[in-house]
Amino acid sequence: DVKVTQSSRYLVKRTGEKVFLECVQDMDHENMFWYRQDPGLGLRLIYFSYDVKMKEKGDIPEGYSVSREKKERFSLILESASTNQTSMYLCASRRTIPYNEQFFGPGTRLTVL
């Protein structure tokens, strides 16, 4: 079974802190994604990566950056956390096969005080 793990289930940070969210997948997937999920807004794509060291902006990249130094790991970075970044963050991965689905991690609920 594909497994996508995220470093923390719950995280509390203060405004202005630098925050790292880590995601690891164990199935050698080429593509990885970061979403944020907010009530009534569904899932919104922040960034995605289709190869090591490659990244593309999603729909809401402002205030975020990413890093993919190894194929299995995709990190989301909040350079200076703000209260409006309080949210559920979901990581996903998929293999580059036509029509293949994305596999999701359990999510990190981030609270910025």
Add this chain to the structure above:
Amino acid sequence: AQSVTQPDIHITVSEGASLELRCNYSYGATPYLFWYVQSPGQGLQLLLKYFSGDTLVQGIKGFEAEFKRSQSSFNLRKPSVHWSDAAEYFCAVGARDYGGSQGNLIFGKGTKLSVKP
């Protein structure tokens, strides 16, 4: 532009009753479509997907969905709901052109299902 609409924000059904969750998509060509389920505090789990062939698709946990091109719909159904089906359900559409999208999905805003005993 692609979009997905789930018209119902919240649905309540009695245990044992049938269920239909609606999903409409907007896409210029034939899309490929997914339904995911999210239990409280969890990530998303794939229920089923459609990309070609038989328009009635069977998934896990007794769910099925029917692709109707003429209605741009991909509604999720279950004949008899169990209390454990209480969760949030997301419909998603993917682009067939892999050149630039790398398998990106567009998600609906979700439908929350409550089950009455």
